[in-house]
Each structure stands twice: as structure tokens, then as C-alpha cells.
Amino acid sequence: MWAFFAVLAAVFASLTAIFSKIGLTDMDSNLATAIRVSFILFLSWGIVLFTGAANGVKAASANSLLFLFLSAITTCLSWLFYFKALQLGDVSKVAPVDKLSVPVTILLSFLVLGEPCTFKTATGGILVTLGSAVIIL
Numbered sequence: 081m082w083a084f085f086a087v088l089a090a091v092f093a094s095l096t097a098i099f100s101k102i103g104l105t106d107m108d109s110n111l112a113t114a115i116r117v118s119f120i121l122f123l124s125w126g127i128v129l130f131t132g133a134a135n136g137v138k139a140a141s142a143n144s145l146l147f148l149f150l151s152a153i154t155t156c157l158s159w160l161f162y163f164k165a166l167q168l169g170d171v172s173k174v175a176p177v178d179k180l181s182v183p184v185t186i187l188l189s190f191l192v193l194g195e196p197c198t199f200k201t202a203t204g205g206i207l208v209t210l211g212s213a214v215i216i217l
Contacts, residue, residue: 094175100163101171109163117159176215182208 104112128134158181165174183205190197 097166097171097175101166104163104167109167110160112167113156113159113163116163117156173215177212179208180212 100112100116103116162174162178165178186197186201186205189195
């Protein structure tokens, strides 16, 4: 089931890149990021309230909140840099280079989380790296 949701995430991420590039027309990339985040905040809290998941806030541990906060910081920085790159470059080049996050994530999942790094996973990470290198060069 995770693969289904991962494919949906990829489809929507690709649409995000296209819509973002169009939305950046004549707008500062930092302002565009802030506006986008405001929309995301409204939409995600709407989903949480609609599904009744808001009750889980009380049960959230300090550790979970700390790492969600750190995730928010890194997400913010990632989006700011991504939007600046989209503003300056072609989406067909920026988006694949942004996906260098895949091999970096594979490496960090192995080093930090202790997840297995199989031959298949490592090969996929290397191929993504090579693909991004071709686009950069």
C-alpha cells in the first residue's frame, strides 16, 4: 500500500513543480513560498479537523514535536531554495536535480535510522545521482 501512496506523492510533486513555476511569474520566490505555505497550513488543518485527527495533538510527545519542528525548519529551507531555483531555472532541470534528495535520504536512512541498504536500493540511488549529474553537466 505504501507504494501506491508514494506514486501519488510523485504525481502531485510533479504537478507542484509545474504549478509553482507558473505561480512564480512576476513574484519574489520568498513571498511565493510564504503564500504557498499559508495555503498548505489552511488546507492541512482543514483535513485534520475534517477527519477528527486533531485529538491526537494532546498525545504528541515532546520528542515527536521536536523532530517535527526540525522537519519544519528543513522543509522551509528546502522550499525557499527550490522556489529560488525554479524562478531562475527551467523546471525540467530544477526538479530532477532536486531529486538528489533521494540518494541523500537513502544514505541518511542507513546511517541515522539503521535501515538496510540493499544492492537494489544503493543501485537506485546511484542511478538517480547519475541522472542528476547528466542534467547538471
